[in-house]
Each structure stands twice: as C-alpha cells, then as structure tokens.
Amino acid sequence: MRSRAKEIASVAKRIVDDVNSLSPEEQRRFLEEIAPELLVKESRPKEFGLPELEGAAEGVRMRIAPNPSGPLHLGHSRMAILNDEYVGRYGGVCICRFEDTDPARVDASAYDSIPEDLGWLGVAIHETVVQSDRFEDYYSVARQLLGAGHAYVCTCKPGDWRELKGSKKPCPHREAATSEQLSMFDKMFDGTFGQEEAALVVKTDLQHPNPALRDFAALRIDDTPHPRTGSRYRVYPLMNLSVAVDDHALSLTHVLRGKDHLNNTYRQEYIFDYMGWSKPKYVHYGRVSIQDAQLSTSRMAAGIADGRYSGWDDPQLGTLAALRRRGVMPEAIRRYWVEAGLKEVDIEFSWKTLYSFNKDIIDDSAGRYFFVDDPVGFLLLDFPDMTARAPLHPAHADRGSRDIRVSSGSSLYLSGSDVSRGERRLRLKDLCNVVVEGDALRYDGNDLAVLKEGVQIDHWAPQDAVPAEVLMPDGGVRKGLAEHGLSSAEGTVVQLERFGYARVEQTSPAIRCVFTHR
RNA sequence: GCUCCCGUAGUGUAGUCCGGUCAAUCAUUCCAGCCUUUCGAGCUGGACACCCGGGUUCGAAUCCCGGCGGGAGCACCA
Structure with missing residues (x-):
C-alpha cells in the first residue's frame, strides 16, 4: 500500500470530500448505520513501565x-534487562546464546564472565546454547537452501562480488546448476579453497x-x-545464517x-x-550513546595490556564488573x-x-563516615575533653553512633579544600564550634545557633585517623585520612560525608575505597 | 550515491495508531524557599519541550504534503 500512497490519497480525498459535504448530523447518522462501534471512544488505560509485547499473553x-569477546558492559546490560523483564512479566524462558562464530573475536574467559555478569544483574537464564556446538545444523540448513536454489557457492573475490551486487548484476556462480552447487559446497570443506x-x-x-x-x-x-x-571446523556461519537457524x-x-x-x-x-518457518516478532530499539565511558572491548583489552587499566573491573571502565566494584547496584541499572x-x-x-x-x-x-581528603593538621586549643557522637546514619538513630574522643592539646585534620576557603569560624560536624587561628583551632562553644549566622559545617578526622585512599572513576586516587570506624565497613557501600558514596573494598593493610558517585 | 528508521524540556519518558478532557505526563537535572547538626538527604514551589513550513478541520503533538535535522545499513564482524 505504501508504494501506492499517492493513488490512495486521491481515492481517500474523494471519499472524504463526499463525507464532508454532509452535515455533522448526517455524518453521525450514517456512521451509526454502518459502524456504530466507532462512536464509542475507547478509554486507554495509562501504561507504566515497558509497553506490552504483541502476542505474548501465552508466555x-x-x-x-x-x-x-569480553565481559559485559553497561551497553549490553540493556538487552539483558529488557529480555528478563519481559520473560518475568509473561512467563517463559530466557536463553543465553553465545554467538562465537568468529574465531578471531572469541575470548575464552567470556564464557564464564558473561553468566557471572548476568547473574549479578539478576537476569534469569533458563537455557544456555553455544553456537560453536551447532555447526552441523548450520551446514544442514545451508545444504537445504542450496538444494532449493536459494543459495549458491561463490568463488569470486569478495570485492568483485560486492561490486556486481552494487550494480544489481549476478556473479557467474549464482545461476549454476544445483548439482554443481552441491559439489562446490562439499569442496568448501575438503581443503580445495582457502580463506x-x-x-x-x-x-x-x-x-x-x-x-x-x-x-x-x-x-x-x-x-x-x-x-x-x-581447527575441527573451518567453515563458519555468518550471523544471518546462524541467527536465523537458531532463532527458529x-x-x-x-x-x-x-x-x-x-x-x-x-x-x-x-x-x-x-525454509517455511514462522518468524518471531522483532522489536528494534534505538542506539544508546554513553558518554565518558570506555566500552570498546578492544580498547579496554589494549589498556589492560599496557597497564593503563588494572583489569576488566578498573573503575575507569564501563564494564558491569567495574560498576559492581564501585557500588552501583544492579537494581539501579535495571530501573534505568x-x-x-x-x-x-x-x-x-x-x-x-x-x-x-x-x-x-x-x-x-x-x-x-568521615574521610578527609588532602588532610591539613590543626592543633586544638582550649578544648574540653569531649566525645563526638556522630550518627552512623542520620535517619536511623537505632543504628548507633561513631563515638570519637577529642581532647585539648591533641590535633585533628580538616580537608585541604575546606581549609582553602579561609573561614574564620567553623562548626566541626557533630563536635563543636571553633575559631581558626593559623594552624590551630580554638574551642568556641557548642551553640548550634551559629549556623544561623552562616557558619559552615566541616567534617574532620581525629588525631588517630587511619590512612585511606579512594579510587576515582577518572583514574585518579584521592588520598587522605579516615576515622577508625571505616575499617569495620569492609565490603559495604558507605557515605564519606560531604565527599560522596564509596564502596570499601579493602581495609588491610590500608583502607581502599572505590568511589561510587556523589 | 542508494536504502531504511527516527524527530515531545538539558536528559529519558507518557500522549501520536483512534484529532478535542494536552496552556502536554512522570523521572532526572537546574533554581528558590523551608528544615537548630552532614548531605549532593527530606519537604514545598519554580524553570525548561510538541523540528520547520504549508494543508485538511470548528479544532492538530496527533492526520496529509514538503522541507530540515539526527541515526543506521549497503562486511566472507556481530
């Protein structure tokens, strides 16, 4: 119909003109006679989440x-999540099919890392198929296509064949007899031909x-x-054959x-x-462009080889392994x-x-937890002996507090970026107010009313703070001091107050965190 | 060059099939206010969009035509 749009348009115009020559009342009366159902407007329920899939009611x-060819990255997670969502919604089966029909682009470790990544994402895999197990099936379908005259064995140089195609001309092998085609096909396997x-x-x-x-x-x-x-097989299917055969x-x-x-x-x-097969329903979604992320398998591999990246889970990379390491939750990726x-x-x-x-x-x-980046030490003057009771979580008093003792004559650390603001008066979070005097802090009471005067709140680290570093997604490392308590948070995602969220990856011999986001 | 797909706020999305209830939804972002202890937290409020031009119609985000713009493909990769 589309190719005859102009014709249709003129026919339609004639009909529409006829209809429009009637008054609205006449139109309505006429419609009631021929198609009364069109007068009832359907109410369309508002849809949430993913649209329905056509013909999916039965599962x-x-x-x-x-x-x-490598581990899964953020881009791959989209198709995995969407498939899983639909299988979950309608019931049914989700198959993981390894498409390893290009021997030059197979990394053996991916057969293990991909299922791990999918498992972490929460994607349920019910069956697993590996295409390199299925060569005989592809050959068999190929032979059938050949036998039915739907295919040919071409021995042109690839460039020549492409050129003929471009000018809509058949290559000399296209119309050869079926028997000849089949014998040529056998020769593809017996070593007669090279790549x-x-x-x-x-x-x-x-x-x-x-x-x-x-x-x-x-x-x-x-x-x-x-x-x-x-080298058991040397005749490889291209995706359009293997995908069609397997989808069926x-x-x-x-x-x-x-x-x-x-x-x-x-x-x-x-x-x-x-082949006379019935087709699945196809849905094509658009491309995603992901800025500021290294997603190219070959470039990631090269970077790992030359030491620019520490591995597939380097925080600079867009792999799922890296995101997992940083404390990004699979549920967030799914929702996205x-x-x-x-x-x-x-x-x-x-x-x-x-x-x-x-x-x-x-x-x-x-x-x-307190983490002080680029720490600057200050001596404490006129401090009473006191204990900061910083809540472990401000919304959950029942989780208790980090109790940090501070006394006069000792020292504490502020973050270099806070110091450089040059404030005279500060409130040390969960501790007290101070006046800055050179490289010392003088106790200045504990009245919260100073906040009304615009005094800023800074976080700090005590004298006995422990060294900690945070690996940043840009490849940098922020070194600083953290309160002791951070040592007991290994393996969890924490909020380094005013610095950002991070996953505590290691606490011994020193604390190492991986930055999540602000 | 040829072919196909797609254009709603900064970003993503609902609405488009079946024109009116759309001075257009929700999320994120940004801004402002509130909050006597973090926050980039929470709450409240606000800002920002139908690619352009014609046509049809009483009425167009929605239908038609023409532009413009973006993307993809034309591999013995997937």
Missing part, C-alpha cells in the same frame, strides 16, 4: 545473544532497491583456530535487538521464508533501562540519572 521464549576463496551466499533479490538487502554471505572459510573447537531452532517468540540490526532482520527473514524503554529513537545515556537511582537504593543502608 514468551526470548534470548540474550552475546558475543563472547576468502569460496563462500555460501543466500539469494535474495538482486534488484532490491535497498543495496543492503541484495544477496548476502552466509558461510565462509576461516583457518583461525577457535578457542573451543580448535529455539522457537523464539520475540527478538529484541538494536535497530542497527534492522537490515539483518530483513535478511534473516529471507531464510525463514525459504526499564525507564528508557525500547523505542526506536536513539538516546543519550545519563550518568546523573543512573547515579540518582543508585543513591535511592544505597542511601538507606550506607553508613556515614
């Missing part, structure tokens, strides 16, 4: 299809106006040893994928049609992607929004 079978000397190509329509949809390669020869199958074999009902795969979907549909939905528009990722969601989750359980 769904969906898949997450990672390429095992790029022969490929199986699926026929579509060489006259297709969309150049991306004219004949596509489906099987190729590659002598790179595969981490799982070694796994009886998927719905496929969620990025819209960069839109043309691949169309290509795969040719295979479904040729659910709110982003799966529209076809391209979107820009917002760290601020993710951090805000994460804060909602961690704030209630995060114990409060």
Whole structure:
C-alpha cells in the first residue's frame, strides 16, 4: 500500500470530500448505520513501565545473544534487562546464546564472565546454547537452501562480488546448476579453497532497491583456530545464517535487538521464508550513546595490556564488573533501562540519572563516615575533653553512633579544600564550634545557633585517623585520612560525608575505597 | 550515491495508531524557599519541550504534503 500512497490519497480525498459535504448530523447518522462501534471512544488505560509485547499473553521464549569477546558492559546490560523483564512479566524462558562464530573475536574467559555478569544483574537464564556446538545444523540448513536454489557457492573475490551486487548484476556462480552447487559446497570443506576463496551466499533479490538487502554471505572459510573447537571446523556461519537457524531452532517468540540490526532482520527473514518457518516478532530499539565511558572491548583489552587499566573491573571502565566494584547496584541499572524503554529513537545515556537511582537504593543502608581528603593538621586549643557522637546514619538513630574522643592539646585534620576557603569560624560536624587561628583551632562553644549566622559545617578526622585512599572513576586516587570506624565497613557501600558514596573494598593493610558517585 | 528508521524540556519518558478532557505526563537535572547538626538527604514551589513550513478541520503533538535535522545499513564482524 505504501508504494501506492499517492493513488490512495486521491481515492481517500474523494471519499472524504463526499463525507464532508454532509452535515455533522448526517455524518453521525450514517456512521451509526454502518459502524456504530466507532462512536464509542475507547478509554486507554495509562501504561507504566515497558509497553506490552504483541502476542505474548501465552508466555514468551526470548534470548540474550552475546558475543563472547569480553565481559559485559553497561551497553549490553540493556538487552539483558529488557529480555528478563519481559520473560518475568509473561512467563517463559530466557536463553543465553553465545554467538562465537568468529574465531578471531572469541575470548575464552567470556564464557564464564558473561553468566557471572548476568547473574549479578539478576537476569534469569533458563537455557544456555553455544553456537560453536551447532555447526552441523548450520551446514544442514545451508545444504537445504542450496538444494532449493536459494543459495549458491561463490568463488569470486569478495570485492568483485560486492561490486556486481552494487550494480544489481549476478556473479557467474549464482545461476549454476544445483548439482554443481552441491559439489562446490562439499569442496568448501575438503581443503580445495582457502580463506576468502569460496563462500555460501543466500539469494535474495538482486534488484532490491535497498543495496543492503541484495544477496548476502552466509558461510565462509576461516583457518583461525577457535578457542573451543580448535581447527575441527573451518567453515563458519555468518550471523544471518546462524541467527536465523537458531532463532527458529529455539522457537523464539520475540527478538529484541538494536535497530542497527534492522537490515539483518530483513535478511534473516529471507531464510525463514525459504525454509517455511514462522518468524518471531522483532522489536528494534534505538542506539544508546554513553558518554565518558570506555566500552570498546578492544580498547579496554589494549589498556589492560599496557597497564593503563588494572583489569576488566578498573573503575575507569564501563564494564558491569567495574560498576559492581564501585557500588552501583544492579537494581539501579535495571530501573534505568526499564525507564528508557525500547523505542526506536536513539538516546543519550545519563550518568546523573543512573547515579540518582543508585543513591535511592544505597542511601538507606550506607553508613556515614568521615574521610578527609588532602588532610591539613590543626592543633586544638582550649578544648574540653569531649566525645563526638556522630550518627552512623542520620535517619536511623537505632543504628548507633561513631563515638570519637577529642581532647585539648591533641590535633585533628580538616580537608585541604575546606581549609582553602579561609573561614574564620567553623562548626566541626557533630563536635563543636571553633575559631581558626593559623594552624590551630580554638574551642568556641557548642551553640548550634551559629549556623544561623552562616557558619559552615566541616567534617574532620581525629588525631588517630587511619590512612585511606579512594579510587576515582577518572583514574585518579584521592588520598587522605579516615576515622577508625571505616575499617569495620569492609565490603559495604558507605557515605564519606560531604565527599560522596564509596564502596570499601579493602581495609588491610590500608583502607581502599572505590568511589561510587556523589 | 542508494536504502531504511527516527524527530515531545538539558536528559529519558507518557500522549501520536483512534484529532478535542494536552496552556502536554512522570523521572532526572537546574533554581528558590523551608528544615537548630552532614548531605549532593527530606519537604514545598519554580524553570525548561510538541523540528520547520504549508494543508485538511470548528479544532492538530496527533492526520496529509514538503522541507530540515539526527541515526543506521549497503562486511566472507556481530
């Protein structure tokens, strides 16, 4: 219909003109006769969260299809979460399918790290399939396509073949007889051809106006040893063959994928049609651009190799391992992607929004501690012996307090950035008021009314504070002093007051935290 | 060059299919006020959007046409 829009428009205009020549009353009367249901306006219930999936009422079978070339990162988490959300909503099965059909792009450790990452995300995997176990299935379908005249073995140079395609011309092998095709196909396996000397190509329509949809390669020869199958196989499927075969074999009902795969979907549909298979429903969502994050597997690997990054969980990286290490909760990531939905528009990722969601989750359980960055020591003058009773959490008095003893003649530390403000009077949080006298602090009572006069509150660290460092997402390290109590918070996410949230990763021999966000 | 997809506040989203209840939702962000102990916390309030131009209509975010803008694909990667 779309291609005949102009015709339709003129027909429609004629009809509309007819209808518009009637008065509103006549129109209504006429409509009551032919289609009274249209007079009743449907009320549309307001939808929350993800939109419904068409045809999902009976349950769904969906898949997450990672390429095992490295650990999962923030970008990958979107499809994992969305699939999991739908499987959870409608009931059904979520399959993890490793798409390892390019031997050069397989990192064996990813077969373990990806399920770990998915587990941490809270994504339930019911079945696992590895494509490199399934070569014979791909060969079998390829042979059927060949036998039915829907494919050919092409021995052109790839560039030549591409050029012919571009000008809508068949290559010399396209129309060869089926028997010849099948014997050429056998030769792909027996060593007759080297890499790029022969490929199986699926026929579509060489006259297709969309150049991306004219004949596509489906099987190729590659002598790179595969981490799982070694050199047992040298004929590898390209994604459009293996994905189509497996989506059918796994009886998927719905496929969620990025819209960069839109043309691949169309290509795969040719295979479904040729084989007489019924297709899953496809949903294409837009691209996400994630600023300020290193997500390129190859660049991350290079950075790890040259020491710029400490590993896949370096806080500078956008991997799930790094986010986990920093104290970002999987629930925050889930909420983010659910709110982003799966529209076809391209979107820009917002760290601020993710951090805000994460804060909602961690704030209630995060114990409060003093951490003084870039510490500057001050002598205490005229201090009575006193004990700061700083609440572990201001909203939960029942969790108790950090009791820190301070006495005259001892010293304490303020953060360099606070000192540089040059205030004369300060309130030490949860302790008392002071007057700054050079490199000393003189006790100035404990009346909270000074806050009304605009006196600032600073956090501090006592004389017996312990060294601590915080690894920052920009690769920096903030060194400072923390109150003793932080040593007992290992493994938890805390709020370093006025500094930000951080995960306490290690407390011995020294305290090391990884910064979460402000 | 060819093909396809998509344009609602800074960001994400609801509404678009089926025109009116939309001077447009919610979240985040930003700003202000409140709060006698942190906060970037909480509460209250505020700011900011229908890409542009025509058309149809009593009425257009919504339908039509034309622009403009953004993205993707045209791999023997996925």
